[in-house]
Amino acid sequence: MAGIGSGRRAGRLALKAAAGVALAYILTPLVFVTWLAFFRQEIPSFPPEGYSLRWFEAIWGNDRFVSGFLLSLELAVIATSIGLLLGLPAALCLARFGFRGHELMSSLLLLPLVVPGIVLGIALYVFHVEAEIATGLPLVGSLGGLIGGHVLIVIPWTVRLVSASLAGLDRSIEEAAQSLGADRLTTFRRVTLPAIRPGVVAAALFGFVTSFGNLEMSLFLVGPGRTTLPIAIIQYLEWKIDPTIAAVSVVQIALIAAAMLVTDHYVKLSRIL
Amino acid sequence: MARLKIDGVSKRYGEVVAIREVTLDVADGELVVLLGPSGCGKTTTLRVVAGFAEPSSGSVTLGGRDITALPPWKRNTGLVFQNYALFPHLTVAENVAFGLEMRKVEAAEAARRIGEVLRLVRLEPLAARLPRQLSGGQQQRVALARALVFHPDVLLLDEPLSNLDAKLRQDVRVEIRELQRTLALTTVMVTHDQEEALTMADRLVVMHDGEVRQVGTQQDLYERPKDRFVASFVGRSSFIEGEIVAPGRFRSAGGLMLAITAAPGGPATLALRPERLLIAPPPAAVDNNLPGVVEFVSYLGATVDLHVRLSAQERVVVEVPNRAGSQVPRVGEAVEVGWLADNGIVFAGAGP
Numbered sequence A: 001m002a003g004i005g006s007g008r009r010a011g012r013l014a015l016k017a018a019a020g021v022a023l024a025y026i027l028t029p030l031v032f033v034t035w036l037a038f039f040r041q042e043i044p045s046f047p048p049e050g051y052s053l054r055w056f057e058a059i060w061g062n063d064r065f066v067s068g069f070l071l072s073l074e075l076a077v078i079a080t081s082i083g084l085l086l087g088l089p090a091a092l093c094l095a096r097f098g099f100r101g102h103e104l105m106s107s108l109l110l111l112p113l114v115v116p117g118i119v120l121g122i123a124l125y126v127f128h129v130e131a132e133i134a135t136g137l138p139l140v141g142s143l144g145g146l147i148g149g150h151v152l153i154v155i156p157w158t159v160r161l162v163s164a165s166l167a168g169l170d171r172s173i174e175e176a177a178q179s180l181g182a183d184r185l186t187t188f189r190r191v192t193l194p195a196i197r198p199g200v201v202a203a204a205l206f207g208f209v210t211s212f213g214n215l216e217m218s219l220f221l222v223g224p225g226r227t228t229l230p231i232a233i234i235q236y237l238e239w240k241i242d243p244t245i246a247a248v249s250v251v252q253i254a255l256i257a258a259a260m261l262v263t264d265h266y267v268k269l270s271r272i273l
Numbered sequence B: 001m002a003r004l005k006i007d008g009v010s011k012r013y014g015e016v017v018a019i020r021e022v023t024l025d026v027a028d029g030e031l032v033v034l035l036g037p038s039g040c041g042k043t044t045t046l047r048v049v050a051g052f053a054e055p056s057s058g059s060v061t062l063g064g065r066d067i068t069a070l071p072p073w074k075r076n077t078g079l080v081f082q083n084y085a086l087f088p089h090l091t092v093a094e095n096v097a098f099g100l101e102m103r104k105v106e107a108a109e110a111a112r113r114i115g116e117v118l119r120l121v122r123l124e125p126l127a128a129r130l131p132r133q134l135s136g137g138q139q140q141r142v143a144l145a146r147a148l149v150f151h152p153d154v155l156l157l158d159e160p161l162s163n164l165d166a167k168l169r170q171d172v173r174v175e176i177r178e179l180q181r182t183l184a185l186t187t188v189m190v191t192h193d194q195e196e197a198l199t200m201a202d203r204l205v206v207m208h209d210g211e212v213r214q215v216g217t218q219q220d221l222y223e224r225p226k227d228r229f230v231a232s233f234v235g236r237s238s239f240i241e242g243e244i245v246a247p248g249r250f251r252s253a254g255g256l257m258l259a260i261t262a263a264p265g266g267p268a269t270l271a272l273r274p275e276r277l278l279i280a281p282p283p284a285a286v287d288n289n290l291p292g293v294v295e296f297v298s299y300l301g302a303t304v305d306l307h308v309r310l311s312a313q314e315r316v317v318v319e320v321p322n323r324a325g326s327q328v329p330r331v332g333e334a335v336e337v338g339w340l341a342d343n344g345i346v347f348a349g350a351g352p
Helices: A002-037 A054-061 A063-096 A102-114 A117-135 A143-167 A171-179 A184-213 A229-239 A244-266 B042-050 B092-102 B107-120 B136-148 B166-182 B194-200 B218-223 B228-233
Strands: B004-013 B016-026 B031-035 B057-062 B077-080 B154-158 B187-191 B203-208 B211-216 B238-246 B249-252 B257-259 B266-272 B288-299 B303-309 B315-321 B334-339 B344-348
Touching: A002 A244, A054 A063, A054 A244, A063 A102, A063 A143, A063 A184, A063 A229, A063 A244, A102 A143, A117 A143, A143 A184, A171 A184, A171 B077, A184 A244, A229 A244, B004 B042, B016 B042, B016 B057, B016 B203, B016 B211, B031 B042, B031 B194, B042 B057, B042 B077, B042 B154, B042 B187, B042 B203, B077 B136, B092 B107, B092 B136, B107 B136, B136 B154, B136 B166, B166 B194, B187 B194, B203 B218, B203 B228, B211 B218, B211 B228, B228 B238, B228 B266, B228 B344, B238 B315, B249 B266, B303 B334
Parallel strands: B031 B187, B031 B203, B077 B154, B154 B187
Antiparallel strands: B004 B016, B004 B057, B203 B211, B238 B249, B238 B266, B249 B257, B266 B344, B288 B303, B288 B334, B303 B315
């Protein structure tokens, strides 16, 4: 018996060690970037010559970062909202109705997740150009075009996460509501939506993060004077390598971490992911 | 409460017939149990009444109102689900309030009725709890309270006790029955548990393969089952296949000649209830008395089941009371099994 017990303990230890290595692998770059952001010297080198907050101040002094941040924020909020408005009914249809092309539809809605961002960006750019020529509408580099692209990459997340929580939903509580006198809309509002709320919140969070951090696709969709934060960072890097970039990254990491913590406070993310 | 009439209702899903020509009349204040094995159509019948399954043909009338085409939310039926289906994000009181809110019952009146129904099911102290903080039995009572509070025309119970443990089930059975009697609720209950059905019902409906096999009281079904299925599903029976060779004479496939009550000739099945068979009876007291060998003994406490072989092809189960000092025959022992012709139930036609 002792042999089995110690074997199990060794197994558990090995599992913990493996998890630790994976975690360290994920966290190491974040730790270094954060550390770097507080270096005093301009050229990142080790060991640090001292520490300062000057690079964080530099962000606020840089117009491109500030306006990029605001645009990315606006874009992420709008794209996530539209993505939810489209993804939620789509997930409901997929979960509730069997119809011809059900599987195809389900795969198509997840497609933007697997198509490389560059490909997506080029495709949309070409589409915008062609559509602009055909219709005369100003599409290339427009805000509408940019939002449309971001909605596209948000939708797979909303569909997938809402679908997941719908799959775990006990249909009989909806029937209970109906037998108690609630019509379909009331049932959705009072019973279905509260029950899948964790999935909806998670969908919003992941949609937001995906849109906020998107670089590859956005490169093809931004126009003059309209730059998202990831693009502003890339452009800055073309000219300079100083810890400002690290500081910007830290701000981004902090923002996303805060969003996750706030979300987790309302719905336990570990229960959905 | 009101009278419920199900008239010639069939439900087909494509080629599959879930229920066929089900007709049933439930009187005001009556508790009718739909009894049958899984897949017999009893739940479909209940869902037709609740409005979740649209009948392919036939009609449903509730309190004189044809509700066949109405959606569930316009039917005023109180449905209790097998898994209770409580709203997980609402408290006990909010769960119960739901039906009243949907009917726009004024707040003071709603509060009074919620208090009343929670008192009735003894859940008042738990009104502020969430469903997950309740035991199975308590959740069951919330589901019942939620279905009763808006005074439904009919109460529908879908296997309401199957998720409770055996001990609790006995108590809840009595509780539901008393509540139903006190409030004179027209009730349809679905179950596959014959004991549950027998203890709770005013009348029972035995269903099999989507059809109603027999409707009647406990005595009707037990003493006068209409067919072999009912005889095997309600209570237990040993079956002997054979042929009626002369009025009152039955010859089994194994060659036994048995006395039966009068029935038309031809192939037939004889059903025998285990407790109506006697071991070593006084020969004058029985019409049939046959030698046999005990092949299996099952000790159940209050009673003992003896499986007795009467011929190469016939074996019967005899239930004997476990009296103090009585000698229970052992496996391999030769015994005599006897019964009155009246106690054999004859079904015309060959076996299954």
